[in-house]
Amino acid sequence: VTWIGIDLGGTKVYGVVAQGEKVKADAKRKTPLEGGPAAVVETIVGVIGDLGGTDGIKGVGIGAPGAVEHEGGVVRQAPNLAGWQENNVPLGPLVSKALGGLPVFVENDANAGTLAEHKRGAGRGASNVLGVWVGTGVGGGLILDGQLRRGPTGYAGEIGHTVVARDGRVCGCGRKGHLEAYAGRASMEREARAREAEGPPNMLVELAGDGRMTSKIWAESLDARDPVALELIDNAVSALGVAVADAVTLLDLDLIIIGGGLADRLGPTFVGRIEQAAREQIFAHGSPARVVPAALGDESGALGAALVAAASV
Amino acid sequence: VTWIGIDLGGTKVYGVVAQGEKVKADAKRKTPLEGGPAAVVETIVGVIGDLGGTDGIKGVGIGAPGAVEHEGGVVRQAPNLAGWQENNVPLGPLVSKALGGLPVFVENDANAGTLAEHKRGAGRGASNVLGVWVGTGVGGGLILDGQLRRGPTGYAGEIGHTVVARDGRVCGCGRKGHLEAYAGRASMEREARAREAEGPPNMLVELAGDGRMTSKIWAESLDARDPVALELIDNAVSALGVAVADAVTLLDLDLIIIGGGLADRLGPTFVGRIEQAAREQIFAHGSPARVVPAALGDESGALGAALVAAASV
Numbered sequence: 001v002t003w004i005g006i007d008l009g010g011t012k013v014y015g016v017v018a019q020g021e022k023v024k025a026d027a028k029r030k031t032p033l034e035g036g037p038a039a040v041v042e043t044i045v046g047v048i049g050d051l052g053g054t055d056g057i058k059g060v061g062i063g064a065p066g067a068v069e070h071e072g073g074v075v076r077q078a079p080n081l082a083g084w085q086e087n088n089v090p091l092g093p094l095v096s097k098a099l100g101g102l103p104v105f106v107e108n109d110a111n112a113g114t115l116a117e118h119k120r121g122a123g124r125g126a127s128n129v130l131g132v133w134v135g136t137g138v139g140g141g142l143i144l145d146g147q148l149r150r151g152p153t154g155y156a157g158e159i160g161h162t163v164v165a166r167d168g169r170v171c172g173c174g175r176k177g178h179l180e181a182y183a184g185r186a187s188m189e190r191e192a193r194a195r196e197a198e199g200p201p202n203m204l205v206e207l208a209g210d211g212r213m214t215s216k217i218w219a220e221s222l223d224a225r226d227p228v229a230l231e232l233i234d235n236a237v238s239a240l241g242v243a244v245a246d247a248v249t250l251l252d253l254d255l256i257i258i259g260g261g262l263a264d265r266l267g268p269t270f271v272g273r274i275e276q277a278a279r280e281q282i283f284a285h286g287s288p289a290r291v292v293p294a295a296l297g298d299e300s301g302a303l304g305a306a307l308v309a310a311a312s313v
Numbered sequence: 314v315t316w317i318g319i320d321l322g323g324t325k326v327y328g329v330v331a332q333g334e335k336v337k338a339d340a341k342r343k344t345p346l347e348g349g350p351a352a353v354v355e356t357i358v359g360v361i362g363d364l365g366g367t368d369g370i371k372g373v374g375i376g377a378p379g380a381v382e383h384e385g386g387v388v389r390q391a392p393n394l395a396g397w398q399e400n401n402v403p404l405g406p407l408v409s410k411a412l413g414g415l416p417v418f419v420e421n422d423a424n425a426g427t428l429a430e431h432k433r434g435a436g437r438g439a440s441n442v443l444g445v446w447v448g449t450g451v452g453g454g455l456i457l458d459g460q461l462r463r464g465p466t467g468y469a470g471e472i473g474h475t476v477v478a479r480d481g482r483v484c485g486c487g488r489k490g491h492l493e494a495y496a497g498r499a500s501m502e503r504e505a506r507a508r509e510a511e512g513p514p515n516m517l518v519e520l521a522g523d524g525r526m527t528s529k530i531w532a533e534s535l536d537a538r539d540p541v542a543l544e545l546i547d548n549a550v551s552a553l554g555v556a557v558a559d560a561v562t563l564l565d566l567d568l569i570i571i572g573g574g575l576a577d578r579l580g581p582t583f584v585g586r587i588e589q590a591a592r593e594q595i596f597a598h599g600s601p602a603r604v605v606p607a608a609l610g611d612e613s614g615a616l617g618a619a620l621v622a623a624a625s626v
Contacts, residue, residue, distance in 0.1 A: 153565055153600065154565070155596070155597045156565040163555045164476075176594070239479075242476045249472075249475050251563075251564075252464025253464075281488055282488075283468070283486055287466065288465075
C-alpha cells in the first residue's frame with residue numbers, strides 16, 4: 001500500500017511517496033510567500049503531481065507548522081507561514097477536494113517528525129520519547145507508551161513554548177521566556193541583529209546581510225568562534241537543557257531526539273552539549289534518559305505525515 | 314470490601330479504613346524521629362492497631378514521601394523522613410511481614426493524593442490531571458487518560474523538581490532553580506531565616522523562634538502583611554505558575570489540583586493567584602485548563618493509598 005506524505009514548511013513543500021516505512025520517491029517546491037492557503041493548496045497539489053499523481057495512492061498526510069486539529073484536518077494557526085494569516089483553515093478538506101476526494105490527514109509537523117523518528121529513525125524501540133525540532137521555531141512531539149500523544153485539544157508536546165527563563169526574552173508567540181525565544185533560529189537572528197545594532201559587528205549579520213540567517217551561517221560563525229554566535233548558541237544549549245530536563249522529570253522519558261534544520265547542521269556535538277546541560281538539572285540521578293540526534297534528516301516530516309495517513313485510514 | 318490506607322508523613326503517620334471510596338475510621342501517631350525504617354514500621358503497625366487491626370481487611374496501601382518503586386514496595390529514598398537515611402528499603406514487604414503476610418502496597422504520597430482527588434475529590438470527571446502538593450516539599454502526581462502515570466522508572470509527575478529559574482535557588486535535592494526551592498515550606502523557611510540573619514527581623518522568624526515555621530505562621534504573617542512573607546509567597550506563586558504552565562503546555566492537561574498543607578492553609582486566593590500566573594505563560598491561549606484547590610484536605614494521601622491497594626490486589 002502506498003501513501004503520500006507532505007512536509008509543509010516555511011521555505012519549501014517537500015513530498016514523499018512511502019510504501020510501509022520506506023520512501024520510494026520525493027519532490028519539492030518552494031512554499032508560496034503570498035496567496036494564502038489557496039496558493040499553498042495549489043503548491044501541495046503540484047508536488048503531488050511531481051511525485052507522479054495519485055494513482056495507486058491510498059491517502060495523503062500533511063505535516064503543517066502550527067496548531068492543528070487533527071480530527072477535522074484544520075490548521076488553527078500557522079504563524080510561521082508567510083502570507084497565511086487566516087485561522088482555522090480546513091487544509092485537509094481543501095486538499096482532498098482538489099484531489100477528487102482522496103483521504104487527506106493533517107498533523108502538526110513536529111508530531112509527524114517525531115512519529116517518523118520513533119517508527120524508523122533514532123527512536124526505534126523506545127516507548128516514551130520527546131522529539132525536539134530546532135529550526136526557525138522549536139517544535140515538539142511526544143510519544144507515550146509507544147503512541148503519539150496529541151492531548152484533548154491537540155496541543156500536547158509543545159516544548160518550544162515551555163518557560164525556561166521567568167520574565168525572559170519575548171517569544172514569537174508573545175509570551176516571555178519560552179524555549180523558542182532562546183533556541184529558535186528566527187529569535188536568535190533577531191537577537192544577533194539587535195546586538196549588532198547596539199554594539200560591535202558580528203559575523204552572523206556580516207554573512208547574512210539582509211538575507212535569512214541560515215543554519216549554515218550559524219555553523220560557519222561558530223567554527224570561526226564569533227563571540228556573539230558562541231554566546232547565543234550557549235544560551236540555546238542551556239535553554240534546551242532546562243526544557244529537556246523538565247520533560248524528563250515530569251514524564252520519566254526514555255529518549256529525547258533532537259532534530260530540525262539547526263540541530264542537523266550543528267550535529268552531534270550540539271546534541272551532546274544539550275544532554276550534558278539536561279543531566280545537570282534532572283532530579284532522578286539514575287535516570288536512563290538519553291538525548292540523541294535525529295536520524296532521518298529532512299525526510300522525517302514528510303515520512304511521518306505519510307505514517308499519520310496510513311494510521312488514520 | 315475494606316482496605317487500610319496509610320499516609321506516612323514527615324510529622325505524622327495518618328491511617329484510614331476505607332470501604333470503596335468512603336472513609337470509615339481514622340487514626341494517627343507521630344512519625345518517629347529516630348530508629349530508622351524499623352521504628353517507622355512499628356508506628357505503622359501501631360496505627361493499624363488503633364484502627365481496629367486487620368480483621369476483615371483485604372490489604373494495606375502506604376503513601377510514602379520519596380522515590381518509590383511500586384512493584385517491589387521499595388522506598389528508594391525518603392530525604393524528608395528524619396532518621397531514615399537508608400536507601401532501597403523494602404517497606405511493603407517489611408510491613409506485610411509484621412502483619413502476618415497481608416498484602417501491602419507502597420506508592421509515592423503525591424501520587425496517592427492525586428489518585429484520591431481524581432476518584433473522589435476536586436478531580437472527578439477530569440481525564441488529564443496534575444496534582445501539585447505544596448507542603449514541606451513540593452510533590453506531584455499525574456493522571457493521563459484517567460490512569461495514574463508512574464513512568465518506566467516510577468519518577469513521573471515530579472513537578473517539584475522541574476526548573477523554574479535557571480541557575481536559581483539551590484533545591485533540597487542539590488540541583489538549582491527547582492520549583493521546590495521556591496514553593497516548598499522547608500526551603501522558604503531557610504530563605505526567611507537567611508533574610509533575618511542578613512537584614513531586619515521578620516515576623517515569620519519571630520513567630521517560629523527555634524521551632525518549625527508552620528503553614529499557620531505563614532498565613533498569620535501574610536495576614537499581617539509582613540514584607541518578607543509577602544515577597545516569598547509572591548515568589549512561590551510565580552514559580553508555581555511557571556511549572557503549572559509548562560505542564561499544561563507539554564501535556565495539554567484539563568485540570569491542575571493544588572493541595573498540601575501550605576496550599577490548604579492559604580486557601581483559594583493562593584490557588585487563584587497560581588492560576589492567574591500560569592495563564593500568563595500558557596502557549597495555547599484558549600487552553601481549557603483550570604487550576605483548583607484540592608478538596609479532601611489531610612485525608613487525600615491515606616485515602617489514595619487505600620485506593621492504590623484496592624487497585625493492586
